[in-house]
Amino acid sequence: MTSPQFGRLLTAMVTPFAADGSIDHDVARDVARFLVSEGSDGLVIAGSTGEGTSLSDDEKLELFATVASAVTVPVLAGSTSSDTARSVELTSKVKATGVAGVLATTPAYARPSQKGIELHLAAVAESTPLPVMLYDIPSRTGRKIESETTIALVQGNKNIVALKDASSDLEQAKTTKTALGSALDLYSGDDSLVLDFMELGGVGVVSVASHWAGPEFSQMITAHIAGDVALANEMKARLSDSCAFEGTLLYPNPMATGVAGVLATTPAYARPSQKGIELHLAAVAESTPLPVMLYDIPSRTGRKIESETTIALVQGNKNIVALKDASSDLDQAKKTKTVLGSALDLYSGDDSLVLDFMELGGVGVVSVASHWAGPEFSQMITAHIAGDVALANEMKARLSDSCAFEGTLLYPNPMPSKAAMRYLGFNVGQCRLPHAPSDAALDTKAVEIVTALRATRV
Numbered sequence: 001m002t003s004p005q006f007g008r009l010l011t012a013m014v015t016p017f018a019a020d021g022s023i024d025h026d027v028a029r030d031v032a033r034f035l036v037s038e039g040s041d042g043l044v045i046a047g048s049t050g051e052g053t054s055l056s057d058d059e060k061l062e063l064f065a066t067v068a069s070a071v072t073v074p075v076l077a078g079s080t081s082s083d084t085a086r087s088v089e090l091t092s093k094v095k096a097t098g099v100a101g102v103l104a105t106t107p108a109y110a111r112p113s114q115k116g117i118e119l120h121l122a123a124v125a126e127s128t129p130l131p132v133m134l135y136d137i138p139s140r141t142g143r144k145i146e147s148e149t150t151i152a153l154v155q156g157n158k159n160i161v162a163l164k165d166a167s168s169d170l171e172q173a174k175t176t177k178t179a180l181g182s183a184l185d186l187y188s189g190d191d192s193l194v195l196d197f198m199e200l201g202g203v204g205v206v207s208v209a210s211h212w213a214g215p216e217f218s219q220m221i222t223a224h225i226a227g228d229v230a231l232a233n234e235m236k237a238r239l240s241d242s243c244a245f246e247g248t249l250l251y252p253n254p255m256a257t258g259v260a261g262v263l264a265t266t267p268a269y270a271r272p273s274q275k276g277i278e279l280h281l282a283a284v285a286e287s288t289p290l291p292v293m294l295y296d297i298p299s300r301t302g303r304k305i306e307s308e309t310t311i312a313l314v315q316g317n318k319n320i321v322a323l324k325d326a327s328s329d330l331d332q333a334k335k336t337k338t339v340l341g342s343a344l345d346l347y348s349g350d351d352s353l354v355l356d357f358m359e360l361g362g363v364g365v366v367s368v369a370s371h372w373a374g375p376e377f378s379q380m381i382t383a384h385i386a387g388d389v390a391l392a393n394e395m396k397a398r399l400s401d402s403c404a405f406e407g408t409l410l411y412p413n414p415m416p417s418k419a420a421m422r423y424l425g426f427n428v429g430q431c432r433l434p435h436a437p438s439d440a441a442l443d444t445k446a447v448e449i450v451t452a453l454r455a456t457r458v
Contacts, residue, residue, distance in 0.1 A: 011206075297324075
């Protein structure tokens with residue numbers, strides 16, 4: 001059996017930091033060599049486990065060079081971010097560091113369409129002569145790479161040769177592998193599903209627990225290839241506690257402009273613990289004298305701000321005064337508002353749930369559809385405050401099509417908003433990658449939505 005070019009057991013390596021927060025390159029070399037001695041035949045640097053979102057581009061390049069020079073196994077560079085242009089610029093530089101390949105991740109937080117994902121990842125691949133491994137981890141990025149997108153990327157880009165699949169979607173993995181065959185090396189991105197992926201034709205795993213359990217993973221993979229089912233399953237059982245330990249909600253893997261206030265969002269992609277979220281947002285609040293609105297949008301960030309965390313943040317930071325809640329969790333919103341009362345201004349972050357949030361004591365909405373439907377939102381909120389339930393509900397009904405239009409899987413926000421603004425005469429242009437350019441169908445729908453709504457105005 002031919003060995004995959006990146007190896008079968010790759011460790012997504014942690015990034016060691018010194019006491020002052022700088023990268024400790026001596027320790028990085030030691031860790032890399034230790035992992036190879038424990039059975040890793042490839043390393044991934046500055047991925048999610050390597051806290052890539054917390055590293056500057058210069059730090060990444062230095063770290064890539066450090067590790068690549070310390071070991072003889074393939075080293076993959078986690079050189080991408082949500083910004084396509086920045087991803088392309090950094091990726092174009094990594095070959096000079098001595099790495100063997102690139103790990104290209106779906107853009108976090110932006111939640112682009114599948115076309116946007118395809119264009120983003122294709123642009124990354126085109127920026128380097130190195131082989132590329134795609135990384136699909138919707139729990140961190142907020143969007144899955146669908147099978148059709150992976151197939152198109154591999155067929156359209158000769159240097160996209162592998163996929164680290166951390167979606168847990170075995171059916172889609174099977175579809176992808178069946179279509180692409182030997183053109184794609186499929187890796188499990190979930191330590192607990194290695195054998196499941198290998199049954200589908202997968203070649204191995206990009207692992208976290210291999211930091212301390214490399215020999216067991218190596219033995220499990222080798223046994224599976226040899227057809228020793230009993231030994232492979234024995235190793236899987238031995239690894240079960242390690243797989244459960246490697247990342248939890250409490251201890252996740254790894255851990256003057258004239259404006260009136262600050263919108264502080266949960267960190268995207270990193271999926272920190274609630275304590276990590278609290279410390280991150282508190283640090284933001286402490287950095288400014290301005291009032292701060294928290295923004296909870298787990299569909300984009302991969303992690304919700306729990307009620308207890310919001311309460312602690314508001315009670316511990318006098319300038320945290322508001323919350324934009326786009327989690328759709330009305331029960332937690334109620335709990336938060338009940339505890340904090342007037343200390344927190346609660347805003348709906350979902351245009352379709354404004355009245356629901358106001359019933360809980362919410363004060364309004366941070367809206368998308370108000371780009372073209374501002375009068376209707378204003379009238380709905382005013383009617384609710386005045387106790388005019390009938391008028392408030394009438395406005396809600398008028399807004400239903402706009403709420404449905406503002407973001408879909410095919411045309412995610414902000415694409416519909418830009419289409420509506422173009423119709424209204426504002427030259428706002430297209431979205432930047434990773435969002436795909438809009439098409440005539442979206443522009444036509446925008447005209448329909450805006451025209452229909454305005455026809456209801458007296």
